[in-house]
Amino acid sequence: MRVAIVGQGYVGVTxxxxxxxxxxxVTGIEREPARLAALEAGRAPVSEPGLQEELTLARETGRLAFAADLAHTHLRQPFDVVLITVGTPPGEAGAADLSQVVAALTEVAALLPPPTVVLKSTVPPGSSARLLQAHPQLRDRYAYNPEFLNQGSALDDWTSPSRTVVGLWSPGALPVLRRLYGELTCPWVVTTPDTAEMIKYAGNTFLAMKISFANEVARLCAAPDLDIDKVMQGVGLDPRIGHAFLQPGLGFGDSCLPKDTAALAHWAAGRGVETPLLDATIAVNRAQPGLVRDVLREELGEQLADCEIAVLGARYEPWSDDMRAAPSRVLVPRLVAEARGVRVWDPAVEPERLRRLFPGARPCADLSAAVQGARAAVVLTEWPETIEADWSLLAARMAPPAVVVDGKNCLLPERLAGLPLTYRGVGNRLPDRADAPAGAPRPAPSA
Ligand SMILES: NC(=O)c1ccc[n+]([C@@H]2O[C@H](COP(=O)([O-])OP(=O)(O)OC[C@H]3O[C@@H](n4cnc5c(N)ncnc54)[C@H](O)[C@@H]3O)[C@@H](O)[C@H]2O)c1
Structure with missing residues (x-):
């Protein structure tokens, strides 16, 4: 089939x-010149495991091209189907900003001969119906088909999704999607566009709720004899619950959960529907980065204003360069306002970008330089370099009381035990006992 994908971000390029x-x-349509130039030169515009290699292989097939202009490319050789994967960033008061979708749909609606249209961007329930009022001719060949991929495993998630959700008003688009996704053996949920839109929001809200739940349990596990890792290990082994998204930390920091929970809350408020669970999920998440300051205040007291603080990692996850909602974006400016000095180290973010992201903080080229003379180090990314570092050497470089705040619960308490530092995770964590029977591993860092 001839396919156009409008919007070459994380979803579209995958x-x-x-x-x-x-x-x-396939033709990937991208309006942003720098992103398009990278794609045309064979470079993946976003960082995602395996993407560069797959992009190279896909280009070698001769079946993948990129262009800026959908209409012009369609005129030369019409597309059978156009997927829309443009951004739906947070707008005013948390509402989803659908301006990119509106613009893309308008372009697609003008194409002759008309292709099948598949919207994959995340939009609030009722959006397809509302947007298609301006393009009624699209209704019979339109499908809303939300994307569920996770950054970090995007290629696998696209290739082997857990389900395919399709919302349509008439069956016209269904055989086209079945041909397009021919190799998918997962269950298909075929429903109305409104329902498909709600499925996407409800799914993301549930994942967000699991993270906020884990963070609330971590607050409960503050006493010395409580071990949050073992609590979550024991809870997650229940197959009805599972370990995914049950890792305490400084809040959800990928680009989707914050904006999608806010958009659903806004949508519900507009309809006068109360959502206490969703509101609590968002409130717990908003409060979570404040934990770092609370811990620093407890450990350093009035000294905080006179301290150098090292921030170890700016990314939310090592495997993704998407920093749109990383907790560092909130946390580093707060620390800059409160401490004497803040250094930021992240092995995957250029110093110049760190400087632009965090005015007033000093980018550091390596871990040792970042902690040198710092009274506290705040771990925000589970970089292997940080986890596997010789913390006895790092502690010796730090100034007393050498507080280490582990915002990802990724350091191993047993490797830090006995060192001249004060370790604080999210919730109390105990060193694993060597004589403990082997069970499930420590919970994996959250996705
Ligand atoms: N990123 C994820 O992990 C993920 C997962 C599931 C669903 N989603 C949803 O998928 C959608 C896309 O997300 P993303 O992270 O890939 O977005 P993104 O912001 O990374 O990429 C969107 C791209 O679309 C381009 N674009 C916008 N309008 C265009 C137009 N008219 N013509 C050509 N290009 C255009 C932008 O320049 C940008 O490169 C969003 O609605 C998001 O919520 C994202």
Whole structure:
């Protein structure tokens, strides 16, 4: 099939390389010149495991191209189907900003001959119906097909999703999607566009709720004899619950959960529907970065204003360069306002970018330099370099009381025990006992 994918961000470029590798002729449409230039030069515009290699292979098939202009490309050789994967960032008061979707749909609606149209961007319930009022001719060949991929495993998630959700008003688009996704053996949920839109929001809200729940349990596990890791290990082993998204930390920091929970809350408020669970999920999350300051105040007291603080990691996750909602964005400016000096180290973020992201903080090229003379180090990313560092050497470089605040609960307490530092995780964590029977591993860092 001839496929266009409008918007070459995390979702669009993943779809483009996978569909081209599966045998379709794909054109990725991207309006941002720098991103388009990277794609045309064969460079992945976003960081995602395996994406660069898959992009190279997909281009070698001769079935993957990129362009800026959808209409012009369609005119030369019409597309059978156009997928829309443009951004839906947070707008005013948390509402989803659908301006990119509106613009893309308007472009697609003008195409002749008309292709099948598949919207994959996350939009609030009722959006497809509302947006298509301006383009009624699209209704019979329109599908809303939300994307569920996770950054970090985007290629696998696209290739082997847990389900395919399709919302349509008439069955016209369904056989096209079945041909497009021919290799998918997962369950298909075929429903109305409104329902499909709600499925996406409800799913993300549930994941967000699990993270906030884990963070609330961590607050309960503050006493010396409580071990949050073992609590979550024991809870997550229940197959009805599972370990995913049950890792305490400084809040959800990928780009989707904050904006999607806010958008659903805004949507509900507009309809006069109370959502106490969703509101609590958001409130717990908002409060979570404040934990770092609370711990620093407890450990350093009035000295905080006179301290150098090292921030170890700016990314939310090592495997993703998406920093749109990383907790560091909130936390570092707060620390800059309160401490004498803040240094930031992240092995994957250029010093110049760190400088732009965090005015007033000093980028550091390596871990040792970042902690030198710092009274506290705040771990925000589970970088292997940080986890596997010789903390006896790092502690010796720090100034007393050498407080280490582990915002990802990724350091191993047993490796820090006995060192001249004060370790504080999210919730109390105990060193693993060597004589303890082997069970499930410590919970993996959250996605
Ligand atoms: N990132 C994720 O992990 C993820 C997962 C599931 C769903 N989603 C949803 O998928 C959608 C896309 O997310 P993303 O993270 O890939 O977004 P993104 O912001 O990374 O990428 C969107 C791209 O679309 C381009 N664009 C916008 N309008 C365009 C137009 N008219 N023509 C050509 N290009 C255009 C932008 O320049 C940008 O490169 C969002 O609604 C998001 O909520 C994202």
């Amino acid at each position: 779809g483009a390389v996978v569909l081209a590798r599966q045998g379709h002729h």
